[in-house]
Amino acid sequence: MSDNLPLTPTPLHDWHVAHGGRMVGFAGWSMPVQYTSIVEEHQATRSTVGLFDISHMGRVLVDGPDATTFLDSLLTRSVADMKPHQIRYSLICNEQGGILDDILAYRIVLKEGDPPGLGMVVNASNREKIVAWLQSQVGGHDVEIRDVTAVYSMIALQGPKAIELLDPLTPFELTSMRYYTGQLMEMTGVDCFVSRTGYTGEDGCEIICDADKVVGIWEQLAELADKVGGRAVGLAARDTLRLEAGMPLYGHELSESINPVEAGLDFAINLHNRDFVGKEALVEYRKNGQHRVRVGLQLEGRRVAREGCRLLRGGSEIGVVTSGTFSPSFERPIAMGYVKDTSAALGTSLTVDIRGKEHSATVVPLPFYQRGN
Amino acid sequence: MSPEDLLFAKTHEWVAVAEENGAKVATLGLSAFAIEALTDLVYIDLPAVGRQVEAEQPFCEVESVKAVSDIYSPVEGEVIAVNDALPDALEILGSDPYGAGWIAKIKITDEAGLSNLMDHAAYQEQCK
Known part of the structure; x- marks a missing residue:
């Protein structure tokens, strides 16, 4: 809990403190580890909904004419064949095939008719490392890498009632949204990027919006959640939820000294007709077994x-x-x-x-x- | 028991010292503050009766969903009783921390450790 560096508050910090959040340092951020009971927060997410502040997650945009080929040369799964609105879990490896991070890659359509852009959500603990890695790999690519973590905020509503709670708040028919897709839409009158993704093993959405707009959305969602027995959930229950769902966590199951094959993440490797940093090492790992x-x-x-x-x-x-x-x-x-x-x-x-x-x-x-x- | 009548260790144990059959016995538990901070208790590992304990050394542990925590004996002595009801009813620790939530009784062989304990007011100050 004691950290030498000052911790960065998320835009929801005051709300957390006012609602009993026990704030701890996590990857340089001040985050609520729990509000009341970890078990109750966990069960609320499994039975109704849990509301999570995940503003600490790193948000990075990659623009420019070479954005696709650039990311395609770094991610273990293809970016080039991602359809507009599609989101894909992928890894970033070093030359030795060690995992630098596990990430979500987003094909974002800002405006209908515009060419899609690319975004990534990376682990908070790896954000600076990954941004530096991306920059070091640019070479002759014409790209612009922007760390927009502080510009936006990110929250998640997860649980069996999440979609039905969110659906009336947006003109978009959320129930028809496919898993691992996301798009811009108005939610409670605010421009949001909403995706059907999460880290709990439940159905639900993750919502990215301007940092100065998030408190209003959060408060409305907290009120709606409360009506169905849901609640705000801290990092501790986020961890028990993801662990039950068998999802690896960087710094625990994943690190630079672990390769994706032994991590059981074969599904997140695509070697077919493409080249990327770490590919040769992964070919060897696959051939030699783990x-x-x-x-x-x-x-x-x-x-x-x-x-x-x-x-x-x-x-x-x-x-x-x-x-x-x-x-x-x-x-x-x-x-x-x-x-x-x-x-x-x-x-x-x-x-x-x-x-x-x-x-x-x-x-x-x-x-x-x-x-x- | 009222917390105002108890002594507290900086590691959040409470202690009540009484004469029992001519010996000084320390009854020990965990403070309400500690139980509240731990939350979601799932397990307690009680020491064996007869075990010799040293002052300010761990002799028992309590586990929550989030972490495991040691419980320290403030005094040197011998464990003469443990609260066998706790492992199957950990909620007692929270509902009655200074009474039914007692954890162990230690027959004191060296009470030097008692001088390091705080009264309730000083302990409250530490927990701020």
Whole structure:
């Protein structure tokens, strides 16, 4: 919580504080870790809606005639074939195939008839690194890279009731919006970029708008959420939600010393007829198989295996926990970690060393939680 | 028990010292402030009765959804009782932190650690 550098408040900072938000430092931002109970915030998102301030996420625009070929040369999935309004999860790797960040790439149509532009949302903790990386890779490309994180704010409404709550606030028929698409629309009279994306395992939207307009939208959404039993949700429940949904988090499951193949993110690699930084390394990783694999773990008892706990099998160390929590949905400890490929089969029994005591764990399928349709 | 009658450690334990069968016994729990800060408790690892504990050393842990926290003994001594009701009813820690939410009783063999404890007013000051 104590950070040497002053923390950057989001435009919603005063609202968070006024509503009991416990503010903590996260990637240089002052963010609410929780307002009341993590379990209640988690359950609200699973059963109705949760409202999240995600203004800390990095927002970067790439413009110019070479924007598409430029990003295509850096992202593990193609950008060139993205349709207008489409959003695509992708990775940015270094030459060695190590993951620099996992991101969303956006084909944004600012005005009907205009050529689409490109945007990215990157992890808060990686924003400066990625902007510097993009700049270092420009070479002969005619592009303009703009870090617009501070210009805009970003919030998410997630949960089974999210779309029906948002739909009346905009002339656009949100229910017809496809997953992983997004577009500009008016919401409560404010110009917003709304996308059907999220990081909770639930249906819902993420909304980007001018930083000075976000408080009004947030207040309306908080009021609507309250009427259906929903509420504002802090970073702690955002973490339990994404962990149940089996989603990796940079700095935990992903880092520069982990490659996308062992991270189980094969779906986010497209080697076909294209070249990008890290491609040769990824070709090798695919050919040689992985020596370690990201797995889901279910534990006996109620003690939580947290990041850094050693995983053992037959007395030898075969892996490590990268994220762990007590799952509010299943009321038992769950974790993700990396294990040797020979210990990654579903059902494999392991032990986990939690502060010097060994506990039983089993390799289980990811995700832990999948929403019903 | 009223918090005004208790002593508090900077690590958020409360202590009540009383004579029991000719020995000085410290009853210990966690402050309301600590329970409120932890929230979403999921697990408590109680020490074994008979365990020797050292002053200002962890001897038990409590886990919330977010993190695990050590509980420190303010005194040197022997654990003579633990609150067996807690593991299955962690909510007692929050509903009655200074009464039914007691965690352990320690028969004091060296009470030097008691001099490092604060009264309730000083502890309240620390929690601001």
